[in-house]
Amino acid sequence: MGSLATHFSAFLFLFPIGIRRLLSSFSLYLKSPHLFRSQPWHLSQPAWKNIDLYVLLIALPIAAFSEFFWFITFSGHPTYRFTFFLQSSVLFLLWVVIISVVLHVNFDFFAVQENLLFLFAGISFLIEYSITDQGYTGLAGRTYELLGALTLVSAASCIVLSIKPTAFFADVVLSMSLVFKGTWVLQAGLYLFSDAIAPKGCHKMPLLPVDGKSDLDCVLEEDRLRGVALIDLLFIVHAIMIFILNFLLFGVxxxxxxxxxxxxxxxxxxxxxxxxxxxxxxxxxxxxxxxx
Structure with missing residues (x-):
């Protein structure tokens, strides 16, 4: 279940966070490699530069409530209804992490272990991974399967950081996976929900599928196979671009x-x-x- 608008919203959420984490992690590491320690959220000075943190503090509960509202009111296939509930849970867990960071920054008496925040984030990513490709098949299934792989990488990175916060490589992998998830979720929205960018011979996926398996409407099986090959090629292109961006940021x-x-x-x-x-x-x- 989704639309081009929801995928674009996810891109606006994931991509800036990933870029911010990459810049902050590289800066801390270059400043003192031996004293590097990852943080759930890298704060900046002056305080107004952390405006994105407070935007998430407001936006995440709204998104979580929207998903829960769909869970209550949706009368379609049970697969999609349960997905709404789990998506709401993921957003709620991420909101708890953001609240903990804000309280820890603004109130000295509120002490929270950073390892625990990374663990919460890892659990939320694992829940997201379990529902990423639910209800999809064919081209759509392959697209979300690759998105699920990126989510699993994010979860593994968070779990590693919860055990060893000084792991610079894990912090960079987490940041890159967030950037990659942002660009790929936008690519998925354009690929699946836009006739202008849909593979040749296929039509965009319906917003409200009747059965529990949704996919692009392709005329021929050859068109579907060509679309799957194109998805794999696009994923490789995205990966190359993310790696180039990573080295460029570090070099600059x-x-x-x-x-x-x-x-x-x-x-x-x-x-x-x-x-x-x-x-x-x-x-x-x-x-x-x-x-x-």
Whole structure:
């Protein structure tokens, strides 16, 4: 169950969070690799830069209530109705994580273990994985199967970080999986719910399927097979682009940090040379005074 609008909303939720985590993780690691420690949410200064955290604090409960409302009122196939309930549970768990982060930041008395927050996030991703491809077959099933694989990677990364928060590689994999999930869920929405981008010979998937197995309406089996091959190719292209983006971000941040370090080093060298020249001139000055 879904639409192009819901997939685009998921993209707006996942992609910025993933990019933010990548930038923050790389910056912390480059600053002090030996002291790196992952955080459920990397806060920025000044406080207004954390506006996205508070947007999620408002948006997640609205999305969770919407999914629960569909669960109550939906009269279609039971498969989709149960999916609405589990999606609502996932959003609610993520909302609990966000609330815990906000309380931990703003109130000193509210102490919460970061390992526990990562564990909650991992559980929510596992629940999402269990329902990702439920009710879909063929082209749609393959599309959501790949999305489920990315969700499983996110869950595994969160569980690793709950055990070892200093695992830089796991933090980067989590951030990349969120970016990848964002771009792929948008690709899925365009591929499945838009006639303009649907595979040749296929029509977009209905919003309210009658049975428990929904898929694109393809005229020939060859069109369906061609569509599956195209999905796999698009997934590989997305993966390559995400890896390129990852290396570019790390390279740019590393270059900027080295540039700042070089500038600070040159300034320190200039100050030392200035002090050294001043100290050399002091004996001459003292000799002149003694002669007088």
């Amino acid at each position: 941040l590393s270059y900027k940090r080295n540039l700042r370090a070089s500038g600070a080093g040159n300034l320190l060298t200039a100050e030392i040379e200035s002090e050294s020249m001043l100290m050399r001139s002091l004996p001459d000055f003292e000799i002149e005074i003694s002669q007088v």
